[in-house]
Amino acid sequence: MSRIASVFRPGYKALIAYLTVGYPTLETTYEVASILANNGCDMIELGIPFSDPLADGATIQKASYQALQQGITPQVCLEAARKLRRKIAVPLVFMSYYNPILSFGLEAFCQASVKAGIDGLIIPDLPPEEGAELEATTRKLNLDLIYLLAPTSTEERISLVAEKSQGFIYLVSLTGVTGARQSLPPELEEFVRRVRQRAHQPLCIGFGVSNPEQARRAARIADGVIVGSRLIQLIEQDATFSSLKSFALSLRQALNLI
């Protein structure tokens, strides 16, 4: 069983945290990742910053821009993953747009990721239609390539992703970009039900999840929730990370009550 698969146990709801590597500093990434792993997070997505993050809203755009200004490269992210792997046991997943990976070299990037202790890849601008080449490499190296589904995905596309996605399926909760939201769309339950009919993988809901109540609603129907932009806002607001820590704990608590 892969490290990612072992997170999903019957009756347990996974909490997945997203961080932009190097925002606002690399030290922050190390410290925050440890705090999250020790306070209820089951998996950490390490975002490799990209100059043109077209699936991201204002919060992650800004974090990516500033991380790039700090000189964060895919190579630096690999180093960061290697360091974190020695500190924390939870699965680590890279979230990256496709071009930095293509530029690195697909095979070389996957090999370096595995070496650094990365367990999976999430690539928001790589639909399964374009993923065959990368998939050949990830399968060989036992790296999980996690595909996404959205409320706009047709039944045909749900089947396609169900056939290809490894580790889990990332369900985009809403039609939109990443970012904290007041509320999740009313159609969320129906969307998850449609996917559940066709997919055997664990389903994790992300985009817009920013408080315990939303997390609970999402986790009632899914196997895990993904939180990103809200964490970045908390990192910005409180340099002691105590509000981040209590936020993570409140999410964990909300999920444990299901």
Place this chain on the structure above:
Amino acid sequence: MTVKDRQLPDSYGYFGQFGGKFVPETLMSALYELEQAYLEAQADLSFQQQFHQLCRDYIGRPTPLYLAQQLSAKIGGATILLKREDLAHTGAHKINNALGQGLLAKRMGKTRIIAETGAGQHGVAAATVCAMLNVECIIYMGEEDIQRQSSNVFRMKLLGAEVRPVSSGSRTLKDAINETIRDWVTNVHNTYYLLGSVVGPHPYPMIVRDFQSIIGQETKEQVMATYHHLPDCLVACIGGGSNAMGLFHPFFHDKSVKFIGVEAAGRGLKTNRHAASLVAGRTGVLHGTKAHLLQDRDGQILVTHSIAPGLDYPGVGPEHSYYKAIGRATYVAVTDAQALEGFRLLCDTEGIIPALEPAHAIYYAAELAAGLPQNQLIIINLSGRGDKDLDIVAKAIGMEL
């Protein structure tokens, strides 16, 4: 060339190894829906008739193929002809595609149209068509471009469009496209993305090429009617590459006709302040397509520069990358200073003020023509008129307005 080449892109949206659909999952179904709707429209005679009638009565097509006698005489080499897209309604070739896609959006029942713009010509064309079709129109434009193409911003507003400034990244065309894609991801249920060049995910490079191919089709008929033989060379400027592809594509199988695409060398190819993706870039993925791309060693997209806002883009259409790979077209680059020379050359010799974008093509064609005999025919796509650029040119040549 084989019959297969005629059918590109393939069903996956590829031209050889270039193209594809690298977009967030949220948009994938919309792209399939668009492709389906487009293929149906293409096969529908009444849609085609409507498009061609409006090309004639609204855009003013066919645009003339003009013998630039004074320009040719001054250079003293090959004979130069200008395809006068500057005379199309709104002053540039962009209207051909905006009209075609506007009709398609209406046919698909979309109530809201969004578009990006660099120089503002595509924004003006989209706003124009939306006004005519009575559809809501929102244009994303980089703050840098809003500043340097202010007359086009005013035109878009007069036409009833909302112009949304984009302040991220380099604040030019690339960032405007990012923001338009973000809008589309959010409002995909009722919104049509009217993309302005032969870039972006499949089926856009195909759709935009097809609507712009009217340029090349007319050119072919016009040159055959007057000269009774094919031209020797076609020259066009390239940002994303829509005016060039529109001219080149109908001549694809006419192997004797050379294609030359002219990119922006900005302040020089060695300065990193340019926009010559085909000449100086390497294969990458941006805005949903795989093509030549200006990027750093880590795959981050570079900030580009050109005096011509419409060329200020780090990527290029995948079909141009394909033409380069198979050797069908040659791609070169011309600097800001050389483009200004081309600009003045056409003003002086022909009494035509070109846009700064085709001024790049004029400069290169003039250089090329000088070394060739008079019986050689060179056709330049004069893709737009220069009214929008007067402030930039005045500043660049130190003339008080």
